Amino acid sequence: MTARPVTSTAALALAIAAMCAVVVGSNILVQHPFEPFGLADYLTWGAFSYPFSFLVTDLTNRRFGVARARTVVYVGFALAVVLSIALATPRIAIASGTAFLVGQLADVTVFDRLRRGNWWRAPLVSSLIGSALDTMLFFTLAFAGDPEIPLSTYSLGFGEAVLPVWTVWAVCDFLVKITLALVALGPYRALGRLIAPQPLPAA
Numbered sequence: 001m002t003a004r005p006v007t008s009t010a011a012l013a014l015a016i017a018a019m020c021a022v023v024v025g026s027n028i029l030v031q032h033p034f035e036p037f038g039l040a041d042y043l044t045w046g047a048f049s050y051p052f053s054f055l056v057t058d059l060t061n062r063r064f065g066v067a068r069a070r071t072v073v074y075v076g077f078a079l080a081v082v083l084s085i086a087l088a089t090p091r092i093a094i095a096s097g098t099a100f101l102v103g104q105l106a107d108v109t110v111f112d113r114l115r116r117g118n119w120w121r122a123p124l125v126s127s128l129i130g131s132a133l134d135t136m137l138f139f140t141l142a143f144a145g146d147p148e149i150p151l152s153t154y155s156l157g158f159g160e161a162v163l164p165v166w167t168v169w170a171v172c173d174f175l176v177k178i179t180l181a182l183v184a185l186g187p188y189r190a191l192g193r194l195i196a197p198q199p200l201p202a203a
Contacts, residue, residue, distance in 0.1 A: 015060045019076030026050035027088040042172040051180040054127040063195045066112040073104040095142035103134030131177040139170035
């Protein structure tokens with residue numbers, strides 16, 4: 001009987017650590033507007049860090065399969081929420097945890113169903129679906145009804161609308177996630193060539 005490689009355990013531990021680092025960092029960064037280029041009313045710094053959590057999930061799914069990917073999500077979720085409570089506000093931590101769990105589990109499921117197709121389809125489609133759910137849940141739970149979030153007037157092409165700044169953050173956040181989902185295909189392809197994929201069951 002062949003012993004289970006130690007490198008598999010180490011790889012799973014690395015995936016969990018990477019997931020926690022991304023989520024905890026994003027919980028902090030999302031509280032800070034992205035001020036370069038005058039985009040403080042449109043983006044937070046968290047928009048640029050969190051999408052890489054989907055890269056971690058997809059690489060784990062590719063290497064170990066859907067069950068282990070879910071394990072990484074669950075453990076990453078638990079550790080990230082605990083750390084986020086200490087590093088961010090409780091509301092941010094709860095919003096992040098809920099959005100993280102729903103978005104990541106959706107990503108895992110979609111990736112698993114599309115993994116037989118072209119190499120780019122599973123990571124791209126699963127990341128986009130997971131990102132959409134994550135953005136909707138996080139910004140709604142974290143900021144809706146918060147009296148400290150200012151209102152601002154925005155031109156919508158057909159007129160002007162007064163909206164809470166967080167709604168615009170949400171739209172722009174998702175646009176960044178779409179962009180980074182495309183960018184992440186490069187690292188996914190490069191790292192995927194170094195990672196032996198989980199054998200697929202017979203169709």
